[in-house]
């Protein structure tokens with residue numbers, strides 16, 4: 499039987515809370531006793547901050563990593579009680595808001611410490627996590643600057659101006675050897691900082707990839723992004739291979755049908771890109787319908803002999819594969835990009851649903 503679209507005129511992006519809950523349960527068990535710090539950057543990788551926050555909380559995940567101060571403060575206002583870690587801190591960042599919301603800041607430079615030192619400590623001491631760059635070169639103190647950063651933070655802690663709560667790094671995830679090298683660098687730097695008087699309460703380094711494949715690196719927190727949303731961080735395995743479920747599904751109604759082709763109500767205005775010729779498909783009635791071309795508001799697919807579709811039939815663009823649709827990883831392969839870009843690339847005009 500052909501499934502039909504239920505009223506939305508265009509594309510619909512559905513967040514599947516049960517899939518997120520499933521992924522969190524399975525990874526929480528795998529990572530224990532390390533805890534999950536759930537990464538919710540880019541509107542929770544396109545899944546919606548609020549439904550993801552609520553689902554996580556119901557699964558006992560209370561610690562979040564939110565990129566910017568505004569998102570961290572939004573989580574606090576939703577009622578989040580655990581660690582709210584943010585790490586994109588620029589000169590125009592609202593440090594006072596971070597302080598009011600009790601956020602914990604990933605800090606990598608002296609100027610950030612100096613800005614924190616200007617806050618009124620009577621309003622509460624901001625907690626900082628010092629970042630070491632272990633080779634990704636996307637921020638973090640160089641190993642050569644590390645001791646000076648540690649000393650400066652400890653001096654301010656002695657003055658009662660902040661609290662040095664953690665140390666962290668971010669792996670490049672380019673190879674297991676690179677991550678192991680980074681990890682060794684990190685633990686050596688942590689030991690040195692301890693020698694200088696730092697008493698770190700929490701250490702974190704791994705994101706999804708190292709969290710899954712490099713148990714030793716899990717430390718206190720795994721900063722989990724992709725895996726929570728059912729997306730594999732690895733090129734040689736997809737989410738299903740890892741026992742995870744993709745939590746986002748993009749569907750659209752069939753608009754019109756001709757003898758050899760059909761038009762579907764999703765286009766590049768919705769974030770669907772033009773696939774290399776004939777390589778990608780939309781799944782309608784369980785059958786892959788090859789994409790002929792993508793226009794701004796619609797996509798033309800080939801009809802498939804023996805499959806009786808009509809206006810209002812439901813086309814699956816991406817999802818967990820249950821309806822024969824391509825996964826986010828499969829789309830990413832076709833476009834030579836990462837699956838994060840597929841799931842966060844759906845545009846604002848697409849109707850959001852939560853189930």
Ligand SMILES: *Cc1c(COP(=O)(O)O)cnc(C)c1O
Pocket residue numbers: 537539585668704705706707721722723724725731
């Ligand atoms: C995005 C990000 C993560 C999460 O990475 P995934 O591969 O999505 O799990 C963790 N830490 C930092 C600093 C990040 O930017």
